[in-house]
Amino acid sequence: MTARLIIINGGSSSGKTGIVRCLQAVLAEPWLAFSVDDFVDAMPAAMDGSAAGLEIGPDGEVSVGPAFMELEAAWRTGIIAMCRAGGRVIIDDVFLGGGGSQQRWRDAIGDVETLWVGVRCAPEVVAGRELARGDRAVGMAEKQALIVHEGVTYDVEVDSAHAESIDCARTIARYLA
Amino acid sequence: MTARLIIINGGSSSGKTGIVRCLQAVLAEPWLAFSVDDFVDAMPAAMDGSAAGLEIGPDGEVSVGPAFMELEAAWRTGIIAMCRAGGRVIIDDVFLGGGGSQQRWRDAIGDVETLWVGVRCAPEVVAGRELARGDRAVGMAEKQALIVHEGVTYDVEVDSAHAESIDCARTIARYLA
Amino acid sequence: MTARLIIINGGSSSGKTGIVRCLQAVLAEPWLAFSVDDFVDAMPAAMDGSAAGLEIGPDGEVSVGPAFMELEAAWRTGIIAMCRAGGRVIIDDVFLGGGGSQQRWRDAIGDVETLWVGVRCAPEVVAGRELARGDRAVGMAEKQALIVHEGVTYDVEVDSAHAESIDCARTIARYLA
Amino acid sequence: MTARLIIINGGSSSGKTGIVRCLQAVLAEPWLAFSVDDFVDAMPAAMDGSAAGLEIGPDGEVSVGPAFMELEAAWRTGIIAMCRAGGRVIIDDVFLGGGGSQQRWRDAIGDVETLWVGVRCAPEVVAGRELARGDRAVGMAEKQALIVHEGVTYDVEVDSAHAESIDCARTIARYLA
Numbered sequence: 087m088t089a090r091l092i093i094i095n096g097g098s099s100s101g102k103t104g105i106v107r108c109l110q111a112v113l114a115e116p117w118l119a120f121s122v123d124d125f126v127d128a129m130p131a132a133m134d135g136s137a138a139g140l141e142i143g144p145d146g147e148v149s150v151g152p153a154f155m156e157l158e159a160a161w162r163t164g165i166i167a168m169c170r171a172g173g174r175v176i177i178d179d180v181f182l183g184g185g186g187s188q189q190r191w192r193d194a195i196g197d198v199e200t201l202w203v204g205v206r207c208a209p210e211v212v213a214g215r216e217l218a219r220g221d222r223a224v225g226m227a228e229k230q231a232l233i234v235h236e237g238v239t240y241d242v243e244v245d246s247a248h249a250e251s252i253d254c255a256r257t258i259a260r261y262l263a
Numbered sequence: 264m265t266a267r268l269i270i271i272n273g274g275s276s277s278g279k280t281g282i283v284r285c286l287q288a289v290l291a292e293p294w295l296a297f298s299v300d301d302f303v304d305a306m307p308a309a310m311d312g313s314a315a316g317l318e319i320g321p322d323g324e325v326s327v328g329p330a331f332m333e334l335e336a337a338w339r340t341g342i343i344a345m346c347r348a349g350g351r352v353i354i355d356d357v358f359l360g361g362g363g364s365q366q367r368w369r370d371a372i373g374d375v376e377t378l379w380v381g382v383r384c385a386p387e388v389v390a391g392r393e394l395a396r397g398d399r400a401v402g403m404a405e406k407q408a409l410i411v412h413e414g415v416t417y418d419v420e421v422d423s424a425h426a427e428s429i430d431c432a433r434t435i436a437r438y439l440a
Numbered sequence: 441m442t443a444r445l446i447i448i449n450g451g452s453s454s455g456k457t458g459i460v461r462c463l464q465a466v467l468a469e470p471w472l473a474f475s476v477d478d479f480v481d482a483m484p485a486a487m488d489g490s491a492a493g494l495e496i497g498p499d500g501e502v503s504v505g506p507a508f509m510e511l512e513a514a515w516r517t518g519i520i521a522m523c524r525a526g527g528r529v530i531i532d533d534v535f536l537g538g539g540g541s542q543q544r545w546r547d548a549i550g551d552v553e554t555l556w557v558g559v560r561c562a563p564e565v566v567a568g569r570e571l572a573r574g575d576r577a578v579g580m581a582e583k584q585a586l587i588v589h590e591g592v593t594y595d596v597e598v599d600s601a602h603a604e605s606i607d608c609a610r611t612i613a614r615y616l617a
Numbered sequence: 618m619t620a621r622l623i624i625i626n627g628g629s630s631s632g633k634t635g636i637v638r639c640l641q642a643v644l645a646e647p648w649l650a651f652s653v654d655d656f657v658d659a660m661p662a663a664m665d666g667s668a669a670g671l672e673i674g675p676d677g678e679v680s681v682g683p684a685f686m687e688l689e690a691a692w693r694t695g696i697i698a699m700c701r702a703g704g705r706v707i708i709d710d711v712f713l714g715g716g717g718s719q720q721r722w723r724d725a726i727g728d729v730e731t732l733w734v735g736v737r738c739a740p741e742v743v744a745g746r747e748l749a750r751g752d753r754a755v756g757m758a759e760k761q762a763l764i765v766h767e768g769v770t771y772d773v774e775v776d777s778a779h780a781e782s783i784d785c786a787r788t789i790a791r792y793l794a
Contacts, residue, residue, distance in 0.1 A: 395462050
């Protein structure tokens with residue numbers, strides 16, 4: 087496949103960021119990596135913790151409001167424009183809406199060739215990794231581990247509970263040869 | 264002016280990031296903030312320190328290569344697409360090429376209404392602030408303080424050596440009313 | 441004065457960290473810099489947000505419990521032991537209890553020669569700087585600006601609203617000559 | 618064992634930090650966690666990259682000079698004083714000198730009861746994890762993986778290539794019951 091866009095979906099603490107860095111290292115061409123966390127960081131601070139923006143509940147439940155979704159749509163459009171302008175882009179996202187989230191990307195993608203990647207990791211494993219990293223609301227990882235994959239279809243899936251980031255990256259890279 | 268894009272140019276340690284955060288806080292609408300540093304973070308790690316990518320000399324001199332410029336052009340195109348898709352965007356950039364850097368943005372911008380902002384700060388002041396923040400190559404700030412403004416035209420200029428970030432932000436915000 | 445310990449007290453967002461980095465740069469001898477934030481980072485994550493540990497209220501009000509104070513006393517004892525063992529140490533602290541906080545340090549210090557430094561910054565200025573840095577609970581800076589200095593005595597005071605970090609550092613350094 | 622001090626030794630990218638966070642979470646008492654990286658951050662910036670301080674070679678080889686070792690000795694003395702003053706402390710260190718590094722701790726420890734923990738991880742695994750985290754000099758992890766354990770004796774050893782951080786933490790915690 088000669089994709090210009092790789093979209094990697096997985097729950098919090100499933101190890102996507104590490105896999106993306108390894109993927110950038112093993113791929114011959116330079117790929118830009120953006121994450122939905124970068125988008126969140128780009129929002130005004132006041133939207134963090136507001137119903138219109140992004141709220142994280144006491145047990146790590148994430149909910150997003152209309153202003154968040156509107157800006158996110160503009161962000162997705164911009165990412166696809168980078169691909170059309172000759173860039174190669176890796177996106178690291180969390181499909182809180184499962185198949186619905188994938189469809190929102192599809193609406194923006196049009197005919198840009200895309201490799202869809204799922205990063206799975208057992209709920210009990212991500213719960214431990216969340217504790218180890220120490221910078222996420224406790225409970226978020228376990229909550230997201232399964233739901234983000236509901237109704238989503240992939241070109242390739244990796245399991246970060248049973249493979250190192252670098253090995254997941256090599257598996258993904260083979261689909262781009 | 265009813266701009267959808269604010270481009271803020273200034274040298275390293277001139278306080279752009281703080282001004283941008285304040286600007287997001289004082290503006291009524293939600294604006295997304297992206298920085299050229301975000302773009303650099305999105306590049307593969309291997310491009311950091313390579314002639315094709317980005318090199319920082321021992322005295323803080325920054326030079327960028329062809330692969331960097333090619334990817335950066337795609338990034339700029341994507342940012343403008345976000346504006347066209349309804350997003351409001353603040354860009355925090357360092358015009359290493361002065362007026363030439365501004366022209367590269369203009370080529371991408373087309374008819375998107377843009378507010379051009381210059382953040383000035385005296386070389387001897389940024390040198391001290393660079394020391395205080397402790398995470399930038401020593402010498403970079405002083406080197407960039409004047410050259411980034413050469414041949415650049417602005418709608419509004421602020422001087423962060425003589426005004427707090429919040430006051431600079433309020434000055435800029437008045438141009439958008 | 442031939443102090444082996446410099447204790448710098450000031451409210452949140454008063455610029456202590458930047459002043460400390462500049463102080464390390466201008467002093468001839470190597471000084472180790474520790475902050476009460478380092479102590480907080482060393483605590484178990486579970487103590488953050490607990491009544492026994494550290495709580496930050498919705499308006500940035502900080503309160504600490506008995507487990508926090510007990511561990512902090514051990515931490516202070518350790519810092520003083522570093523000085524007695526030949527180290528030179530700069531402490532960056534927030535005297536939430538004003539003169540009472542200073543007395544707790546004095547009880548640990550014994551005869552170790554100490555330079556007491558106050559960093560003042562007007563409440564309205566720190567409120568703006570808090571917004572600019574974007575990583576502190578809004579309201580904390582203004583709340584602490586005056587109360588941390590109540591009942592505290594200093595060898596030297598600087599005002600970071602009217603002087604750059606590097607200039608504050610030079611002022612402090614003169615007292616050690 | 619009723620230790621007041623846990624010293625965890627392992628090479629770069631062996632996962633010590635994550636294990637320490639999990640250990641703080643599973644232990645009933647509050648333990649303070651400090652790392653040799655905290656000590657390095659406390660040094661003046663000018664010592665980073667100097668022969669007297671700390672140098673990191675192009676292949677990730679770390680060497681430390683006399684000023685570094687002198688300050689580090691004062692730091693160790695301070696840590697032990699925290700334990701004697703009633704604190705419980707976990708240290709995360711990299712024994713670049715193997716058994717010699719352990720002896721330097723022993724000289725400071727005296728009769729403070731200590732649990733010695735080794736974190737092993739195969740060189741090829743840490744090399745991949747170093748790539749995944751993206752913030753360490755490439756080559757450092759592989760170089761340190763074996764040498765840091767030479768001539769060191771432990772109360773308990775864990776292998777982070779084959780066990781999650783939380784499981785390593787639980788193994789360690791059993792030795793403190």
